[in-house]
Amino acid sequence: MSAVIDTHGHAHDHGHGGHPGGYGGIMRWITTTNHKDIGTMYLWFSFAMFSVGGVMAMLIRAELFSPGLQIVNPDFFNQLTTMHGLIMVFGAIMPAFVGFANWLIPMQIGAPDMAFARMNNWSFWILPFAASLLIISFFVPGGAPGVGWTMYAPLTVQMGVGMDLTIFAVHLLGMSSIMGSINIVTTILNMRAPGMTLMRMPLFCWTWLITGYLLIAVMPVLAGAVTMTLTDRHFGTSFFNAAGGGDPVLYQHIFWFFGHPEVYIIALPAFGVVSQVIPAFSRKPLFGYASMVYATSAIAILSFIVWAHHMYTVGMPVTGQLFFMYATTLIAVPTGVKVFNWVATMWKGSLTFETPMLFACGFLFLFTLGGFTGLVLSLVPIDIQLHDTYYVVAHFHYVMVAGALFAAFAGIYFWLPKWTGKMYNEKLGQIHFWLTMIFFNITFFVQHFAGLAGMPRRIPDYPLQFETWNKISSIGAFGMGLSQLVFLYAVVQCIRSGAKAPDKPWEGADSLEWTHLPTPVPYHTFDPQPDLR
Amino acid sequence: MAAVSRNAKTGLILASIALAWFVGVIVKYWIMGR
Numbered sequence: 234m235s236a237v238i239d240t241h242g243h244a245h246d247h248g249h250g251g252h253p254g255g256y257g258g259i260m261r262w263i264t265t266t267n268h269k270d271i272g273t274m275y276l277w278f279s280f281a282m283f284s285v286g287g288v289m290a291m292l293i294r295a296e297l298f299s300p301g302l303q304i305v306n307p308d309f310f311n312q313l314t315t316m317h318g319l320i321m322v323f324g325a326i327m328p329a330f331v332g333f334a335n336w337l338i339p340m341q342i343g344a345p346d347m348a349f350a351r352m353n354n355w356s357f358w359i360l361p362f363a364a365s366l367l368i369i370s371f372f373v374p375g376g377a378p379g380v381g382w383t384m385y386a387p388l389t390v391q392m393g394v395g396m397d398l399t400i401f402a403v404h405l406l407g408m409s410s411i412m413g414s415i416n417i418v419t420t421i422l423n424m425r426a427p428g429m430t431l432m433r434m435p436l437f438c439w440t441w442l443i444t445g446y447l448l449i450a451v452m453p454v455l456a457g458a459v460t461m462t463l464t465d466r467h468f469g470t471s472f473f474n475a476a477g478g479g480d481p482v483l484y485q486h487i488f489w490f491f492g493h494p495e496v497y498i499i500a501l502p503a504f505g506v507v508s509q510v511i512p513a514f515s516r517k518p519l520f521g522y523a524s525m526v527y528a529t530s531a532i533a534i535l536s537f538i539v540w541a542h543h544m545y546t547v548g549m550p551v552t553g554q555l556f557f558m559y560a561t562t563l564i565a566v567p568t569g570v571k572v573f574n575w576v577a578t579m580w581k582g583s584l585t586f587e588t589p590m591l592f593a594c595g596f597l598f599l600f601t602l603g604g605f606t607g608l609v610l611s612l613v614p615i616d617i618q619l620h621d622t623y624y625v626v627a628h629f630h631y632v633m634v635a636g637a638l639f640a641a642f643a644g645i646y647f648w649l650p651k652w653t654g655k656m657y658n659e660k661l662g663q664i665h666f667w668l669t670m671i672f673f674n675i676t677f678f679v680q681h682f683a684g685l686a687g688m689p690r691r692i693p694d695y696p697l698q699f700e701t702w703n704k705i706s707s708i709g710a711f712g713m714g715l716s717q718l719v720f721l722y723a724v725v726q727c728i729r730s731g732a733k734a735p736d737k738p739w740e741g742a743d744s745l746e747w748t749h750l751p752t753p754v755p756y757h758t759f760d761p762q763p764d765l766r
Numbered sequence: 767m768a769a770v771s772r773n774a775k776t777g778l779i780l781a782s783i784a785l786a787w788f789v790g791v792i793v794k795y796w797i798m799g800r
Contacts, residue, residue: 457789
């Protein structure tokens with residue numbers, strides 16, 4: 234399943250390479266310090282977690298197919314929604330973009346590898362243990378925690394041992410993310426090739442540089458929050474436990490101080506991928522490169538001052554609501570700059586619509602829709618009506634799935650030839666796109682209507698009036714789930730029997746991995762570094 | 767060698783920031799109350 238080949242041989246195995254010349258078989262993957270191997274493992278791990286989280290989504294939608302209780306009991310339903318959220322956010326989407334970062338950042342800045350190659354290995358191998366803890370929590374007494382992915386107090390204080398496993402898993406996931414971020418930021422700051430100035434970097438590297446800073450700033454806050462939850466549970470403190478004089482709302486403030494930047498931790502690398510794909514298939518340079526960098530920075534900075542828009546209904550002064558409402562609507566400005574620039578890049582371009590471009594256009598259309606519903610929800614009077622309804626569920630799935638996941642698919646199809654040395658089947662890719670696009674909208678667009686009609690989220694049963702929307706949504710979800718088998722088939726077929734890819738299969742691609750490296754890329758790249766002055 | 771120590775320095779600064787946030791958020795609500 235190796236995605237790269239060795240063109241240097243054993244003589245060049247020095248420094249960061251665990252292979253070749255190191256271990257073979259499974260030990261190669263356990264001991265590897267090569268950024269490409271680690272990137273590949275991140276991407277496969279992400280797909281595995283995507284499948285696990287997807288099965289949970291199917292169970293949720295199967296239960297919601299009809300009113301009443303059919304398949305799972307309410308407690309298990311809550312466990313499913315909790316683990317679906319945690320696994321998709323921390324196990325699927327974030328590792329997917331760390332996989333992209335590992336593969337691409339050294340190649341795009343002209344570095345031989347990541348700055349801390351051994352720590353890179355450790356960052357990855359923490360993840361399977363953390364994911365195992367999350368999954369094992371289903372099988373301990375009391376089952377997995379049914380507290381929602383936000384892990385709000387005081388429910389978290391009352392849950393069984395599954396909550397402890399989840400807290401430990403979040404600690405591990407946080408450690409992995411922080412180590413990964415330190416590695417990425419250090420690599421970008423210190424290891425760029427001569428002449429690769431910050432403002433010459435591909436936008437994907439810029440988005441990851443900013444995401445790295447965000448992660449370093451907010452993951453420790455989440456770790457602190459769950460640590461306080463742990464001490465509330467076992468060591469007699471009362472940070473969040475009202476029974477002991479603590480404040481459950483304090484937890485919400487701390488969580489969302491992490492949680493809102495987390496949305497951009499997921500979205501910014503997706504913006505970076507799309508900013509590589511759209512210019513390549515428009516055969517034009519990215520419109521407004523500098524403004525894209527500044528807009529990305531502005532989004533990151535603003536993300537720190539909007540957290541309480543998730544909490545309008547828990548009670549806060551009107552001035553507080555106004556502040557968070559205006560700050561949230563302000564984010565639409567830099568985000569609008571980005572959307573404008575992507576469209577302007579396509580304007581009068583020599584456009585073609587291969588699979589990566591289709592997914593990028595799907596992202597552009599649907600993410601903008603998710604952004605608009607975000608604006609709707611940022612308005613206090615409307616949010617008070619829509620809080621905790623399916624409108625919110627629809628909104629964040631347009632951002633997370635149509636935003637992050639579509640961008641990830643665009644990136645995978647875009648770089649697959651460079652990673653594997655082989656071309657994917659274009660027809661399969663297009664089938665995958667259209668099936669995903671259609672079923673995604675069938676699943677989630679109708680949820681706006683269910684939410685507007687008042688259907689609450691996180692419930693296994695509902696009144697008859699919501700049945701039609703839920704039936705449509707569940708049919709869409711099953712279709713979308715099955716459509717991903719086409720993706721798996723397309724990737725496996727590409728690796729096993731794809732046609733040989735040229736060095737630069739995309740005419741408009743212009744970053745270093747396309748212009749300075751053969752396809753497939755050798756195991757060790759840029760040793761010595763290219764001089765770009 | 768110079769590159770290694772520069773990387774280590776950057777890494778340590780970033781790790782210190784992360785550690786300070788982690789300890790800081792707990793200390794703020796533990797020692798200082800709310």
